[in-house]
Amino acid sequence: MDEYIKTWNHIIMNCGYDNTYKMAWAKALVELYVATLDKGQHSTTLSFKQIAKRYLCYYWNQTIYFDLVQGSNLKKLPEVLSATKELIDRYYRAKDNYLPERFEKVQFERLGLSLAYQDTIGSIVKTLRKDVCYRFMTVGGTTYDIYQLDRKSGIVTLHSEQIRSLTEHSELLLQVINYRWTQMLESFNYSPKIAMKVRAVAEGKIRRQNLSSFHPYLDLEFDKGERICFYCQQPIASEDLSVDHVIPWSYMFSDDLWNLVYSHKSENSSKSNTSPLEDVIIRLEQRNKMLQQKLEESQFKKEKQYDELKLAIEKDYVRKFWLAAKG
Ligand SMILES: [Zn+2]
Known part of the structure; x- marks a missing residue:
């Protein structure tokens, strides 16, 4: 040189x-x-x-x-x-x-x-x-x-x-x-x-993944396919359905079951990079525990989604990443 x-x-x-x-x-x-x-x-x-x-x-x-x-x-x-x-x-x-x-x-x-x-x-x-x-x-x-x-x-x-x-x-x-x-x-x-x-x-390789592959796991939370919005607790019509990152994708740069919820399209937080409030975080933690149980009882128990969710709960990812994202 x-x-x-x-x-x-x-x-x-x-x-x-x-x-x-x-x-x-x-x-x-x-x-x-x-x-x-x-x-x-x-x-x-x-x-x-x-x-x-x-x-x-x-x-x-x-x-x-x-x-x-x-x-x-x-x-x-x-x-x-x-x-x-x-x-x-x-x-x-x-x-x-x-x-x-x-x-x-x-x-x-x-x-x-x-x-x-x-x-x-x-x-x-x-x-x-x-x-x-x-x-x-x-x-x-x-x-x-x-x-x-x-x-x-x-x-x-x-x-x-x-x-x-x-x-x-x-x-x-x-x-x-x-x-x-x-x-x-x-x-x-x-x-x-x-x-x-x-x-x-x-x-130039920033591509958001299609999150519909998470539907089968998220659906475990609900009866008979009626999907409820994580934010407003109301049912979501299929044309208005979206999967949202609670802690912003722009921060995580990753799609993890422990951070994903159903929401109305209009409430999807991808439009803002702001950090969620604590009550949202507490509900997400509860949701994850419940989801882990449902997964354990389901045919998905041997899949990596189950292991990853379990790890996230053990390691307290929701709270740790939320605190870090808040700065
Ligand atoms: Zn909603």
Whole structure:
């Protein structure tokens, strides 16, 4: 590996941090420069605005699906994250439903959000200039000239050998960046499966499973197939039936019988990432004990669903994950 890539690697692995900005910066530079290769120029310039667009993409996708904490100060969000969250709020209000979309698919103009989008990019550019672009180059008191920086004009320049080198090692570098970003997130977040969440976001593989495979187990709770809503205790017509994660899926990133209940579609909490109240948790604990008994008496006793539910009760998962999710 050449010295240039070694330096990148050194910076990524050793930079100080109290938020994830530097990793987003590194990732944006690598991805953008890889796409500029082979235009024959002696050097290539990127604007902070181009970088800010990539930035918004990363933070949008990590936030809209998993609401990951990106900084050490829980009382004051990193500015880029507040700006991103504000844009996500406006996006939900504009389209009037709560189905999250990847950033790459969102049509800001069609939603009447062109201006809001431009404002967000503008505020990210400010942060890049003020906090990120020059700090990234300095580790442990040494400044490394891995790019030419013109802070005032808001541009970064690399010459062609550097771009060639970045491109050649881009896969490796991006893995190191994701690894380090994950490490940072693990120091800020208490939610489970951080590494899997980061990877799923990066690879665009966030797919919610169809939960109808849980119906046979959940049905054990009810007589004659009459399904009752866990939240309002009223019967649910089949066209209005949904299976809900009591502790949000965005937090758990997993489908577990101990966390799943029947609900009316309109009450399905997937639209919000907020944590349930304690009385809901107490009822879920009771439900699980009852369900365990029913499973034990059923043909499902030898299945892993039974073992997993039993383990969840023994280990007190409902309460532990609920407390952790509340923060
Ligand atoms: Zn209901």
